[in-house]
Amino acid sequence: MLNIYNTLSRSKQEFKPMQPGKVSIYVCGITVYDYCHLGHARMLLVFDMVTRYLRACDYDVTYVRNITDIDDKIINRARENNETITALTDRFIAAMNQDADALGIIRPDIEPRATGFIAQIIAMISKLISNGYAYVGANGDVFYDVSQFEGYGKLSGKNIEDLRAGERVEIQEAKNDPLDFVLWKSAKPDEPGWESPWGAGRPGWHIECSAMSVDTLGETFDIHGGGQDLQFPHHENEIAQTCGATGKPFVNLWMHNGFIRVDDEKMSKSLGNFFTIRDVLKAYQPEVIRFFILSSHYRSPLNYSDANLKEARTALARLYTAIRDITDDTATHDQAFIAKFHEVMEDDFNTREAVTLLHEIAHEINKAGDNQSERARTLAATLRYLGGILGLLQDKPENFLQSGKTGSGVTNDQIQQLIDERAMAKSQKNFSLADQLRDQLVGQGIILEDTSKGTIWRRS
RNA sequence: GGCUGGGUGGCAGAGGGGUUAUGCAGCGGCCUGCAAAGCCGUGUACGCCGGUUCAAAUCCGACCCCAGCCUCCA
Numbered sequence: 001m002l003n004i005y006n007t008l009s010r011s012k013q014e015f016k017p018m019q020p021g022k023v024s025i026y027v028c029g030i031t032v033y034d035y036c037h038l039g040h041a042r043m044l045l046v047f048d049m050v051t052r053y054l055r056a057c058d059y060d061v062t063y064v065r066n067i068t069d070i071d072d073k074i075i076n077r078a079r080e081n082n083e084t085i086t087a088l089t090d091r092f093i094a095a096m097n098q099d100a101d102a103l104g105i106i107r108p109d110i111e112p113r114a115t116g117f118i119a120q121i122i123a124m125i126s127k128l129i130s131n132g133y134a135y136v137g138a139n140g141d142v143f144y145d146v147s148q149f150e151g152y153g154k155l156s157g158k159n160i161e162d163l164r165a166g167e168r169v170e171i172q173e174a175k176n177d178p179l180d181f182v183l184w185k186s187a188k189p190d191e192p193g194w195e196s197p198w199g200a201g202r203p204g205w206h207i208e209c210s211a212m213s214v215d216t217l218g219e220t221f222d223i224h225g226g227g228q229d230l231q232f233p234h235h236e237n238e239i240a241q242t243c244g245a246t247g248k249p250f251v252n253l254w255m256h257n258g259f260i261r262v263d264d265e266k267m268s269k270s271l272g273n274f275f276t277i278r279d280v281l282k283a284y285q286p287e288v289i290r291f292f293i294l295s296s297h298y299r300s301p302l303n304y305s306d307a308n309l310k311e312a313r314t315a316l317a318r319l320y321t322a323i324r325d326i327t328d329d330t331a332t333h334d335q336a337f338i339a340k341f342h343e344v345m346e347d348d349f350n351t352r353e354a355v356t357l358l359h360e361i362a363h364e365i366n367k368a369g370d371n372q373s374e375r376a377r378t379l380a381a382t383l384r385y386l387g388g389i390l391g392l393l394q395d396k397p398e399n400f401l402q403s404g405k406t407g408s409g410v411t412n413d414q415i416q417q418l419i420d421e422r423a424m425a426k427s428q429k430n431f432s433l434a435d436q437l438r439d440q441l442v443g444q445g446i447i448l449e450d451t452s453k454g455t456i457w458r459r460s
Numbered sequence: 461g462g463c464u465g466g467g468u469g470g471c472a473g474a475g476g477g478g479u480u481a482u483g484c485a486g487c488g489g490c491c492u493g494c495a496a497a498g499c500c501g502u503g504u505a506c507g508c509c510g511g512u513u514c515a516a517a518u519c520c521g522a523c524c525c526c527a528g529c530c531u532c533c534a
Contacts, residue, residue, distance in 0.1 A: 010464080030534075043534040073532075078505065153463095155530055162462050163530065205532085227534030231464090234533090257534070258465090264526075278512070295483085296473065299467085301527065307484090308472060315472095315483050344474095352474050356482040364484095366498055431510065438495075449496045458496095 002057070002346045004223075005299065007231060007254040008124045008155050015253065017222050023059045025051065025214040026251070028234065029111070031205075032092035033070040033077040037274040038289075038304055039260045043227050044258040045290055046298040048105045049390060050225070053345055054285060056389045057352050062218045063109040067093060070115050070202055075191060082111060085192060099253050099277040102286045102390050110216050116209040118194045121203045121211040123247045125183045125196075133244035134183055137174035142184035142198050144206075147177060149240040151230055155254060155416075156232035183207045183239055206237035214242060220426075257298045267304065276297035277302065283366030283405050284309050287392060291316045294351040294390055307359040315359070317401060317458070319387070322362035323380045324397040331377035333385055337361055341386050358387055404459030415446055419455050422448075 002015040017023045027047045030040055051063045068074075069089040078088045100107075109436050112119075125142055128134035133148050146152050148159065153159050164177055182204040186191030193200035203211075213221065236346065242250045259266050262273040267443070280289060283306075292312035296302045337357065344353035361383045367378040387393030389454065402412070425433040438448050445460045 028534075039534050145520065157463050165462070224504065228528065229533050231531060259534075260526075266528070311484050318483075331512080356474070359482055429493080436492070444531075446494060
C-alpha cells in the first residue's frame, strides 16, 4: 500500500488512483530563459523517481511536465540578448533536455508548451468570466477575483485576511483587490501578443498550467507536483482557476519537493548562490548527482556542497565496487530485500531508506566473499535491479569507477603503461620503484588495487 | 508579524516510546611486500525546560534557534 504525503491535507494518505492501475501526473516544469540549476535538477529527479517507482509497481503512468515559454522574464531576456523569443526558448529547451538526459531523466510522456495552448487558455478565461470568477480590469487586463473562490488559501494554509495583513502584495489600481491575480495581460505595442476577446495580449503564468493540465489529463487527475515555492501563489491559483472553470475537484494529491540549499539558504537566482546542472556535471558524474539527491528524502531541505557531492561519489563507488566482477545476468532476486525496498518506498518514497538498503545488500555481497557464488550473484542482481528502479547502478562498474572526473589529465593508456611498469618492478621485487609509480598515479587521482586477477585501477 | 516544516553522533542523513540506521571520516585488528578494496571490532547522539509513562531522541506543553512561504522562483 503506497502512502504519499499530500500537501493539501498535510498528512500521508493512501494513494488511490482514479482509475485502477493508471496514474496521471502533472508537474510544473521550467520557465526557459536560462540554464537549469541544481534546484531544477532536484525537481526533475524527484518526479523522475516517482514515475519510475510507480511504473515499477506496474502502474500505467501518464507523466506531463510543462514548459513555460512565454513570460515577462523571457521577453526581457530576449530583448537583452537581442534575439527573438523563439530563438531564446528553443535554445534553453534544448539545453534543458541535454541536462535532463545527462542525468538519466526519462522524458515526460507529454511536454506541453504554454504557447501551444493559447486557445485553451482563452477558453478557460472566458469560462471564468462567465462563471463570475474573473473580470476585466481598468487597464484591460483580465483578473481572477479571489474573493469569489471559497477555500482560497487552503493548499498553502493561508487565509485572505492574513495575506492582506502581509501587505507585501503590490497595490495595482486596475485590480479590485490586491490579491487578485492576472489571467490575461494586454500587450504593450512592442510586446508579443495573441488576439483575444480582450485585445492582443498574453496569458498570466498561473492560467497556463490550469489550461495545459486540463487539456492533457482531464479536469480531475491524480497527482500534481512541483517545487515547494510553487505552493503559493502558483498552485493555489491553479486550484482557484481550474475549479472555478470546471466546477469539479482539481487534483487528488499535491506533492512538493524541498529545496536545494547552499550554506543553509535556498539556492536561487536572486541570492546568486546557484549552480547550474552543467557546471556541476563538469566536476561530478551525472549518477553522483542523482545519488546525492536521492540520498535525502524528497521533502527535506538538502545542502549542496563540494564535500557532500564527494561523499555521494564515494558512497556510490562502494555500491559499484561490491558488484564489480560479478556476473549477475542469470541470477534470481532476493525476495526479502525486494520486499523491504517496497516497504520503505511505499512510505512516501523514502529513497534515503532505500539507499541504506542498497548499502546493506552491498555489505552482504562483500561478506559472501566468493563473488561467483549463487548467493553473491543473487544479491548482485537484486542490487542492480533495485538500483535500477531509482535510476542507479545501471552502468558497468569498471566504467563508473574509472570515469570519475578526477585525474582527467592522465589517459587510460598512460595509466596502463604505468601499471605495466609497476608490475615489472614488482616481479623484480623492486618495491620502492613500484611504490613510487603507484604514488605518482595517486597524485593524479588514480587508485590502484592489486587483486588476485592482477592490478586494477579506478579514479578517486 | 502570520502560516508551514525542522533542530539527531566529527560531517552528511534516516528513524521515531524499550532492540546496530546507513554512508563518510576516526581508532584497533585481519588481509597485503606495502597499499587499495573488503572483512571484524570500536567510540561519540537525539536544541532547552517541564510533563505523561515501568520506560521518551521518539508522545504532550512552554521556550530558544534555523529554514521556507506570505513578491518572480523547482
